[in-house]
Amino acid sequence: MKIFEIIGRFYITFFVEAGKYINLSKNTLLKSFTVLKRRDLFFNQAFEVGVKSIILIISVAFFTGTVTAYQTGEQMVDLVPLTYLGVSVYKMMVMELGPVLTGVIMAGRYGASIAAEIGTMKVTEQIDALKSMAIEPIEFLAVPRFVAAIIMLPIAVIFANFIGVMGGFLISHIFFDLNFNEFFNEVQNYFDIMDVTIGLVKTAVFGGIISTVGIYVGFEARGGAEGVGKATVKAFVLSSVLILIADLVIALIML
Amino acid sequence: MEHSNKILFSIKNLSKSFGTKDVLKDVSFDIFEGEILCVIGRSGIGKSVLIKHLNGLLEPDKGEVTFEGRNILHLNNKDIYSLRKKVAMLFQSGALFDSMSVEENLALPLTEHTNLKLDDVKKEISEKLSLVGMEGIEKLHTSELSGGMKKRVALARAVMQAPEVLLYDEPTTGLDPVISDIINDLILDMNSKYNLTSIVITHDMRSVRKIADRVIMIHEGRIIFDGNIQEIEASADPVIQQFIS
Ligand SMILES: Nc1ncnc2c1ncn2[C@@H]1O[C@H](COP(=O)(O)OP(=O)(O)O)[C@@H](O)[C@H]1O
Ligand SMILES: [Mg+2]
Numbered sequence: 001m002k003i004f005e006i007i008g009r010f011y012i013t014f015f016v017e018a019g020k021y022i023n024l025s026k027n028t029l030l031k032s033f034t035v036l037k038r039r040d041l042f043f044n045q046a047f048e049v050g051v052k053s054i055i056l057i058i059s060v061a062f063f064t065g066t067v068t069a070y071q072t073g074e075q076m077v078d079l080v081p082l083t084y085l086g087v088s089v090y091k092m093m094v095m096e097l098g099p100v101l102t103g104v105i106m107a108g109r110y111g112a113s114i115a116a117e118i119g120t121m122k123v124t125e126q127i128d129a130l131k132s133m134a135i136e137p138i139e140f141l142a143v144p145r146f147v148a149a150i151i152m153l154p155i156a157v158i159f160a161n162f163i164g165v166m167g168g169f170l171i172s173h174i175f176f177d178l179n180f181n182e183f184f185n186e187v188q189n190y191f192d193i194m195d196v197t198i199g200l201v202k203t204a205v206f207g208g209i210i211s212t213v214g215i216y217v218g219f220e221a222r223g224g225a226e227g228v229g230k231a232t233v234k235a236f237v238l239s240s241v242l243i244l245i246a247d248l249v250i251a252l253i254m255l
Numbered sequence: 256m257e258h259s260n261k262i263l264f265s266i267k268n269l270s271k272s273f274g275t276k277d278v279l280k281d282v283s284f285d286i287f288e289g290e291i292l293c294v295i296g297r298s299g300i301g302k303s304v305l306i307k308h309l310n311g312l313l314e315p316d317k318g319e320v321t322f323e324g325r326n327i328l329h330l331n332n333k334d335i336y337s338l339r340k341k342v343a344m345l346f347q348s349g350a351l352f353d354s355m356s357v358e359e360n361l362a363l364p365l366t367e368h369t370n371l372k373l374d375d376v377k378k379e380i381s382e383k384l385s386l387v388g389m390e391g392i393e394k395l396h397t398s399e400l401s402g403g404m405k406k407r408v409a410l411a412r413a414v415m416q417a418p419e420v421l422l423y424d425e426p427t428t429g430l431d432p433v434i435s436d437i438i439n440d441l442i443l444d445m446n447s448k449y450n451l452t453s454i455v456i457t458h459d460m461r462s463v464r465k466i467a468d469r470v471i472m473i474h475e476g477r478i479i480f481d482g483n484i485q486e487i488e489a490s491a492d493p494v495i496q497q498f499i500s
Contacts, residue, residue, distance in 0.1 A: 120353075128312050129350035132343065133364045133416075134336040 024219070025212040028142045035147045038140070045148035049207075050156055053109050057102050057156050058163040064097050065089060065164030069171040082176050086183035087190045089168035094199045098161040100247055103206035106153060107239040111214040114145055115235035118218025119228040127219070137219070146211045153207035154200040161199070202250050206243050213239040261288040263420065263452055264309060268318035271304055278304050280476035281318070291446055291453045293463045295498065296473035302456040303347065305473065306422050309454065310342045311335045340368065343418035347425045349405035351397040357384075357408055358393040364415045383411040387441060403434035410441060414449070421445060423455040427462045439465045460499050472498065 035042050069089045076082060118141055121127050130137050165187075172178040214235045221231040264286035271279040278301040286292055286309075296302050307313040308320050311327050320327045322338060330338060351360050361380045365371050371379070377393075384390050387407040392400075400408060406426060413421060423442065427435040439462050446453050457463060463470060463484065470487050472480040474494055480487055487499060 117354075124348055124353075125346045125350040126352055128307070129344075129346055129352070131312055132310055132339055132346075133367070133412075134339040135363070135367050136336075 020220075021212070021216045024138075024142070024216050025208070027138050028146050028212060028215065031136075031139050031143055032147055034139045035143050038144060041140070041144040042148055045144045046152050048113075049106070049110055049148050050152035053106065054156055054159065056105060056109060057160050060101055060105055061093075061098060061160035061164040062167040064101055065093060065167030066171045068092055068097065068164075069168035070175060073172060073176045077176075082172075082178060083182050084186055085172050085176065085178065086165075086169065087186040089172075090165050090187045091190070091195060093164040093168070094161050095195050096199075096247075098157050098164060099199050099203040099206060100243065102153065102157050102160050102203065103210065103243040104240050106149075106156075106207075107210050107213075107243060108236050110149065111210040111239045112232045112236045114211060114214030115217045115221070115231045116228055118215060119221030119231040122219060122221045123224055123227055142212075142215045145215060146208065149207035149211035150204045151207075153210075154203040157200065157203045198250075198254060202247065205246055205250065209242045209246060210239045213242065259288045262286070263288045263323065265321045266308070266318070267321075269305075269308060269315050269320065270317040271301070271308070271313065272316055277476055279473075282473070282476070282478055283318075284471060284478060284481060286452065286454060288452055289446075289450065290468045291442065291455060291466050293455045293457055293467040293470045294473065295456075295458055295460075295463060295470060297498070298458060300473050301476060302473060303424055306344075306424055306454060306456050309420075309422055310339050310344055312344075340416050341418055342420040342422065343413040343416065344422040345406070345409050345413045345424065345426060347428065349402075349409035351400075351405055351409055351412070353397050355397065356393070357395050357397065357400070360397065360408065361393075361412050361415055364412065368416065379415065380411075383415060384408070386414070387411045388437065403430050403437070406430070406438060407441070410438075410445075414445065417449065418451070420452045420454070423453065423457075425456055425458070427457060427459045432461070435459065435462060436465075438462075442466050458498075 069085060072088050073082065073085050076085060118127075121141070127137050130140060169180070169183045172183050217231045217235040217238065221227045262285045266285070267283050269279055269282040270277070282305065294302055294305065304313060308315060308327075309322070311330070314328055322342070327335070327338065352363070355363075358380055361383060362376050365376050365379060380393060381390060384392065387410050389404060389407050389411065392404070392408075397405065397408075426438050426442065430438065442453060442455060443466055445451055455462070455466065467484050469483055470480065471478055472487070472495060479492065480490060480495055487495060490496065
């Protein structure tokens with residue numbers, strides 16, 4: 001008996017939380033236009049996502065590009081002409097690795113910091129204070145973060161992709177002796193604007209997930225500093241998982 | 256202090272629980288325009304929960320709260336926001352925005368709700384800061400303020416929009432007696448200068464004796480006393496006696 005009760009309670013909690021999360025995301029999305037009223041808040045957040053995190057994002061992209069090129073090259077030797085190495089690194093980077101890795105890193109960097117910031121505001125009554133001053137927390141806190149994430153994350157990924165592919169070229173040049181033309185020729189031939197678009201749209205979706213999860217978890221934080229700590233971890237874990245699920249869903253839709 | 260007989264808030268049969276915990280059970284009372292009402296009771300008894308029903312931060316499970324004759328629960332978003340401009344609140348910890356300076360904290364209600372020019376906003380801010388005896392600290396960051404300073408800045412922020420009602424959640428808790436007295440004087444000052452109605456939650460009897468027109472005591476989710484300070488001093492109820500002595 002007990003086991004059913006536990007499972008039942010788990011599912012109820014799950015659906016209640018999921019419902020609240022979806023509701024919050026919907027409200028945030030519907031109120032996005034209010035960002036125009038508070039541009040300075042948006043620019044602060046855009047700076048946070050786009051500028052303060054860019055070194056981290058492109059460093060990860062660089063190492064991802066190099067490792068991808070090396071591993072793929074090793075697999076291809078003797079099977080596929082190495083002139084195809086460039087295009088495979090490029091496609092993997094643009095469609096998959098750039099968006100997903102940037103997403104997961106930013107879930108830790110930006111999503112967790114949103115949860116910590118808003119969670120602290122929650123447990124110290126600052127959210128109540130906003131409401132008591134007739135300021136809508138969704139508009140004031142959620143919208144600028146959400147809009148900044150969906151705009152700035154794709155921009156950051158463009159840089160990440162570029163650095164990643166260049167890293168791939170560097171390794172290919174060193175280990176497989178490819179020159180610039182050999183590496184980039186097939187990239188040019190197989191270039192498809194759709195790949196880039198899908199990669200960037202995906203990134204925007206990940207940005208939406210990272211920000212809304214951080215905001216939701218922050219708003220739900222309880223119980224002082226310890227509660228805020230838990231919220232931070234929860235935001236990272238939850239948004240990373242959701243990013244991977246969304247990635248799969250988008251891939252299936254695109255088939 | 257005199258107050259009119261006009262009822263501003265009416266709380267009827269208010270009940271509120273969190274999970275299985277019944278915090279308020281069938282609480283009813285009125286709040287009159289112009290009075291300073293102190294709500295006392297032990298820590299954790301539900302005083303903050305009660306006061307947060309007065310500006311719609313919490314909604315009753317049962318019963319109703321009316322402000323100027325209208326049920327708060329039935330107000331739409333726009334009306335609840337206009338209520339909150341009239342009913343300001345000073346939070347227990349001050350609840351200043353810790354990512355902002357003193358000036359930015361005080362400017363926020365004005366930049367959000369008015370079209371005042373920057374110069375006028377600054378003038379308002381320095382006026383309100385001197386009102387609470389904190390002139391010249393505009394540029395300080397909130398983390399540089401002591402507990403008493405935070406409360407006073409938060410009070411200045413609460414009156415930025417010229418409210419009609421001020422809700423104080425434990426304004427003197429955690430402050431030394433000297434600062435407490437300053438805050439008590441401010442509460443009295445604000446009330447007479449702006450014709451406010453003040454609801455003060457506290458467990459500081461010194462403060463109650465100094466400022467209260469009327470006292471309500473909550474115990475185990477119910478109101479066990481409603482009267483003036485002389486009456487509560489004379490009460491024979493052991494729970495009350497233990498609390499006030
Ligand atoms: N949002 C909430 N969720 C769950 N429990 C709450 C919430 N707010 C208050 N409580 C509980 O209600 C009770 C009364 O709290 P409160 O009104 O803050 O007491 P106090 O009289 O000290 O102000 C406490 O037991 C508190 O844990
Ligand atoms: Mg309290």
